Amino acid sequence: xxxxxxxxxxxxxxxxxxxxxxxxxxxxxxxxxxxxxxxxxxxxxxxxxxxxxxxxxxxxxxxxxxxxxxxxxxxxxxxxxxxxxxxxxxxxxxxxxxxxx
Amino acid sequence: xxxxxxxxxxxxxxxxxxxxxxxxxxxxxxxxxxxxxxxxxxxxxxxxxxxxxxxxxxxxxxxxxxxxxxxxxxxxxxxxxxxxxxxxxxxxxxxxxxxxxxxxxxxxxxxxxxxxxxxxxxxxxxxxxxxxxxxxxxxxxxxxxxxxxxxxxxxxxxxxxxxxxxxxxxxxxxxxxxxxxxxxxxxxxxxxxxxxxxxxxxxxxxxxxxxxxxxxxxxxxxxxxxxxxxxxxxxxxxxxxxxxxxxxxxxxxxxxxxxxxxxxxxxxxxxxxxxxxxxxxxxxxxxxxxxxxxxxxxxxxxxxxxxxxxxxxxxxxxxxxxxxxxxxxxxxxxxxxxxxxxxxxxxxxxxxxxxxxxxxxxxxxxxxxxxxxxxxxxxxxxxxxxxxxxxxxxxxxxxxxxxxxxxxxxxxxxxxx
Ligand SMILES: Cc1cc2nc3c(=O)[nH]c(=O)nc-3n(C[C@H](O)[C@H](O)[C@H](O)COP(=O)(O)OP(=O)(O)OC[C@H]3O[C@@H](n4cnc5c(N)ncnc54)[C@H](O)[C@@H]3O)c2cc1C
Ligand SMILES: [Zn+2]
Numbered sequence: 001x002x003x004x005x006x007x008x009x010x011x012x013x014x015x016x017x018x019x020x021x022x023x024x025x026x027x028x029x030x031x032x033x034x035x036x037x038x039x040x041x042x043x044x045x046x047x048x049x050x051x052x053x054x055x056x057x058x059x060x061x062x063x064x065x066x067x068x069x070x071x072x073x074x075x076x077x078x079x080x081x082x083x084x085x086x087x088x089x090x091x092x093x094x095x096x097x098x099x100x101x
Numbered sequence: 102x103x104x105x106x107x108x109x110x111x112x113x114x115x116x117x118x119x120x121x122x123x124x125x126x127x128x129x130x131x132x133x134x135x136x137x138x139x140x141x142x143x144x145x146x147x148x149x150x151x152x153x154x155x156x157x158x159x160x161x162x163x164x165x166x167x168x169x170x171x172x173x174x175x176x177x178x179x180x181x182x183x184x185x186x187x188x189x190x191x192x193x194x195x196x197x198x199x200x201x202x203x204x205x206x207x208x209x210x211x212x213x214x215x216x217x218x219x220x221x222x223x224x225x226x227x228x229x230x231x232x233x234x235x236x237x238x239x240x241x242x243x244x245x246x247x248x249x250x251x252x253x254x255x256x257x258x259x260x261x262x263x264x265x266x267x268x269x270x271x272x273x274x275x276x277x278x279x280x281x282x283x284x285x286x287x288x289x290x291x292x293x294x295x296x297x298x299x300x301x302x303x304x305x306x307x308x309x310x311x312x313x314x315x316x317x318x319x320x321x322x323x324x325x326x327x328x329x330x331x332x333x334x335x336x337x338x339x340x341x342x343x344x345x346x347x348x349x350x351x352x353x354x355x356x357x358x359x360x361x362x363x364x365x366x367x368x369x370x371x372x373x374x375x376x377x378x379x380x381x382x383x384x385x386x387x388x389x390x391x392x393x394x395x396x397x398x399x400x401x402x403x404x405x406x407x408x409x410x411x412x413x414x415x416x417x418x419x420x421x422x423x424x425x426x427x428x429x430x431x432x433x434x435x436x437x438x439x440x441x442x443x444x445x446x447x448x449x450x451x452x453x454x455x456x457x458x459x460x461x462x463x464x465x466x467x468x469x470x471x472x473x474x475x476x477x478x479x480x481x482x483x484x485x486x487x488x489x490x491x492x493x494x495x496x497x498x499x500x501x502x503x504x505x506x507x508x509x510x511x512x513x514x515x516x517x518x
Pocket of ligand 1: 174
């Protein structure tokens with residue numbers, strides 16, 4: 001059970017108010033028509049699935065309905081940091097298994 | 102292998118059951134195997150069994166980091182059915198169903214497969230249209246199925262609230278009489294015992310920590326306990342940890358690992374002799390032979406490898422169950438747990454070659470792979486034996502996420518389990 005800080009509301013709220021929306025920082029191809037099948041498939045379907053630190057997108061669905069980012073450990077479930085859309089994470093993985101490709 | 106029988110039971114009772122043979126050996130590994138299976142869950146063990154039995158390949162090791170069946174196999178809610186929408190998946194799950202029907206005899210091990218029927222409830226007009234479409238598709242594929250109205254459902258499950266006085270009244274259901282449940286750990290143990298009898302080595306408490314790849318082909322695996330063990334072919338069958346093995350091999354999978362929770366109640370007298378699933382209110386329930394209500398629902402939406410989930414998910418599940426069965430509202434829960442499920446974007450598995458030669462993957466079964474255990478092992482064994490994917494496995498290539506030939510089973514098949 002997570003107790004999550006919404007950076008927009010400036011408050012901690014229970015997990016039920018939020019939805020996890022998967023991997024953060026996915027960049028949409030600038031020219032989608034120029035993508036080959038592999039690049040397009042990877043953009044649509046392939047997600048980082050680290051055993052360790054994960055940067056992910058969340059929405060405060062039953063609150064302000066705004067998106068924000070979270071860095072979380074997928075094994076201990078510890079929330080390492082919350083940061084706004086457009087910002088970069090400050091807690092990043094150092095080792096191979098923890099996730100950065 | 103010591104065969105089990107009623108007579109054996111009688112004979113061993115004379116020596117107070119102290120002289121039963123061990124169910125499998127605890128071998129020291131060889132330096133090299135023809136095939137190494139990573140992951141000793143039901144699917145890995147079934148693969149090893151059919152490799153030996155159907156293809157005569159017995160120089161095989163199953164490497165398991167914990168104990169056999171300790172992953173999702175012995176954590177699941179054991180629902181078995183084959184009423185999937187699309188031809189590719191319907192064929193695969195029905196192939197498994199046919200193997201289930203003779204499995205206890207084949208393994209000489211009672212997997213307690215009980216064809217008590219599975220109901221998938223519909224609560225909206227769209228649910229009912231989907232159900233009708235799916236049952237028609239099933240019948241065209243030779244899979245048993247019927248569409249029932251609330252009155253007929255009530256006859257099968259008298260304690261369920263089939264009235265109009267609910268938030269989402271039950272409008273009908275699909276009914277697969279051949280569906281049911283099986284005892285999950287017996288499935289793992291039965292396959293392990295069968296494989297062991299052919300000489301397959303089961304290496305428990307041994308983790309694969311890296312792969313040995315030379316010139317684009319796999320030649321062995323590195324373990325934490327025995328160093329490098331060589332192999333001609335390697336099959337990875339590690340469910341939620343598939344992304345970790347793929348990373349060792351240097352490619353990505355379109356798989357995300359999520360916690361999926363389940364729970365059982367205190368044991369009560371027999372009250373439910375079938376399986377009830379609802380996609381819309383989202384919960385499912387059956388009763389085990391011990392008397393516990395076995396309950397589950399959906400994944401926790403965030404990625405996780407921790408084999409546990411959050412409380413709100415349990416609460417939503419219980420709301421659905423109590424809505425369907427008001428009579429269960431005072432029953433207390435006994436235990437609750439989680440597994441790590443490997444979900445794929447199209448809710449179908451990956452049974453596939455990989456960019457690394459001689460390395461094969463079987464994963465992505467997500468929330469619903471228990472029912473496929475014998476079928477999955479059967480087709481994966483054929484693929485590992487010949488080096489070419491079995492025709493039933495071919496559509497489940499990992500490259501479908503590049504060429505677009507997805508097999509969309511989302512929701513189409515009732516609850517995702
Ligand atoms: C709560 C829950 C309920 C479910 N309910 C149903 C249901 O009702 N019906 C249904 O059909 N399906 C259900 N499922 C899904 C089903 O359990 C799985 O799809 C299926 O059991 C997967 O089997 P497996 O053998 O592939 O994986 P697992 O049983 O998870 O086996 C994988 C094994 O690999 C091992 N492993 C991982 N990494 C390594 C490594 N590096 N080295 C060595 N070993 C490793 C693990 O320890 C594990 O034992 C449910 C799952 C859960 C969690
Ligand atoms: Zn907010």
